[in-house]
Amino acid sequence: MLQVDGHDVDDLLRRFGSPLNVLVETTVRANYRRVANAFRAGWPGSSRVLYAIKANSTLAVRAILSQEGAGGDCFGLGELHATLAAGADPALVAMNGSDKTAEEIDAAIAAGITINIDGADELDLIAQACRTGRRARVNLRLKVLPPDLDRYVEPRHPVPGGYVDGVRRAKWGHTVSAALPLLQAARAMPEIDVHGFTCHIGHLSHRTEAFVAVAAALAAAVRDLHAACGFVPSVLDLGGGWAPERDPSFRGHGRVSPPIETVAAASAKALLAGLPPGMLPALWVEPGRFIVSNAVVLLARGGAVKRDAGHCWMHVDASTNNLPRIESGDFHYTILPASRMHDPMDETVDIVGGTCFRSVLGAGRAMPAPRRGDLVAILDAGMYAEAFANQFNSVPRPATVLVSSHGAEVVKARETIADLFRNQHVPCWLESAGEGAA
Ligand SMILES: Cc1ncc(COP(=O)(O)O)c(C=O)c1O
Incomplete structure (x- = not known):
């Protein structure tokens, strides 16, 4: 069983549901320190890191970085709000x-x-x-x-x-x-x-x-x-x-x-x-991707396994809804067989989401011959994933859990079906369904 920062992934999924974004606090801190030290070492004057929040706008990420002393790059009122609400020093914030x-x-x-x-x-x-x-x-x-x-x-x-x-x-x-x-x-x-x-x-x-x-x-x-x-x-x-x-x-x-x-x-x-x-x-x-990319692991649970035409498809309950840059940016993610890390990788499979889209998360990947219920871990899901995620097919977006020395805590609640339709309204003249047909 794969662990993320000391947490068994099956335990995380049992507690918080699937699919699940797991955000690792120590990795955000380490990435920030690494990039800050790199420029500090290279530049004889003062140097500052302004986190580009568009890469991942989870407030907990920003709060960690505020503790570290990072500034921020923001676009528009939403990112300005998130940057300042989570504690960035305005003297180190720039609006693009x-x-x-x-x-x-x-x-x-x-x-x-x-x-x-x-x-x-x-x-x-x-x-x-x-x-x-x-x-x-x-x-x-x-x-x-x-x-x-x-x-x-x-x-x-x-x-x-x-x-x-x-x-x-x-x-x-x-x-x-x-x-x-x-x-x-x-x-x-x-x-x-x-x-x-x-x-x-x-x-x-x-x-x-x-x-x-x-x-x-x-x-x-x-x-x-x-x-x-x-x-x-x-x-x-x-x-x-x-x-x-x-x-x-x-x-x-x-x-x-x-x-x-x-x-x-x-x-x-x-x-x-x-x-x-x-x-x-x-x-x-203004680094964005560098700070968050490897700080999030997207966990998903296997569903239907289909074998036909010399091919094997392993469905999982995440999809390109959660990783849209696979399609719009040609991203390639490393995917691990999280619940079967010691099993032989004896089958070549397409790992796919179930939505009404091809939703290929990983094509032609070596995996242990898949079974329903297998868990997978998609690495490097921190940059431009949650920020671009969508609700295609009316699928609610997953929760995000922060793991740290304090334990594991939900920092972004899983959306509900009610959340998806919260801002919509059906005008009164459309309410009596079926009348027109008569
Ligand atoms: C003005 C500006 N700064 C910083 C960034 C962050 O880029 P990256 O996440 O590639 O580091 C972007 C991304 O589009 C940007 O537009």
Whole structure:
């Protein structure tokens, strides 16, 4: 029987039901410390980790990270609420988004967080929000275009015209020529404190060179802007995309990301080398996936086993509802035969969910010849799984249990069927079913 952080998985499923997300507190803490130490070791100035809550918005995750001293990256009012409600220090929180509303800008200023400006009209919205005498702290989002990036980006993520062109056409950020007037306008506004720059171009590659290329391109943009207007940033934010070794978006394709220590050291070095001499801003990074990916194990119970046409299908009670990025992001998860860890892996099976979709969680996997009731553990289900999970086929989403030295405790209740329809309403003229048919 597989154990997760000392808990037998059959015991967890008996107590909390199946399927079940099991969140491991020590892993969240260890991942945070690892990424924080990696950048601390590589950057001679101060460095801070801002957790990107979009990767997993479970409040308990955020609360653990708040205890650790992590800042936060957030999008919109929902993520701002979750980030602050679970204890993040507003001085270390930044709001991203390519189309922030007046309400979001207002809430960000009221909370005292940093706004990562991503459009000229945000300055007007800030001016509006500050008319009562408040001040706004901002970074300007840059669009960095490393010329050699296509050499390092995954062929699994092909972009027509190349990746650099894809970044150029993406909605986020400003090239240096667009950033300069914006920077000057922001600096001229008395209610705005411009702290620095931010960029994020995603988890492009498992290769260190890709991250180095982005850091070098950010430094080049900062250098050009400094040459043009003399601005010296106090913060540079390299965004997220830092991959865990077992990143499900790379792993199935035979690609293993290098350790964060290697990537952080090389990125920090490239950034520093490209800045004007003597410029040493604080370094911020916004990891999401790195912090949560391996901190959640999704447990599921086997159902129908079907053998036909030379094939074997092992149903489980989780589905691609719970791991939607299998279909929309080509994710590949390691799946363990959790209740039969010592049995020979003597059959090749497709592990599938039961929903009215192909719902293949793992194709062609070696497993002990499956039986109804077998338990499976799907590893690395912490990133962009619960956050993307859906209720297709009106299936309620599972509970999440936090395991720690304090024991096991539900931190997200299992949805009920009533929850699924709670916000719906059938108008009164539709209530008398069957009358029309007569
Ligand atoms: C602005 C920003 N920062 C950070 C992240 C986190 O990225 P990851 O989870 O790949 O580290 C994202 C993800 O989309 C993002 O848009």
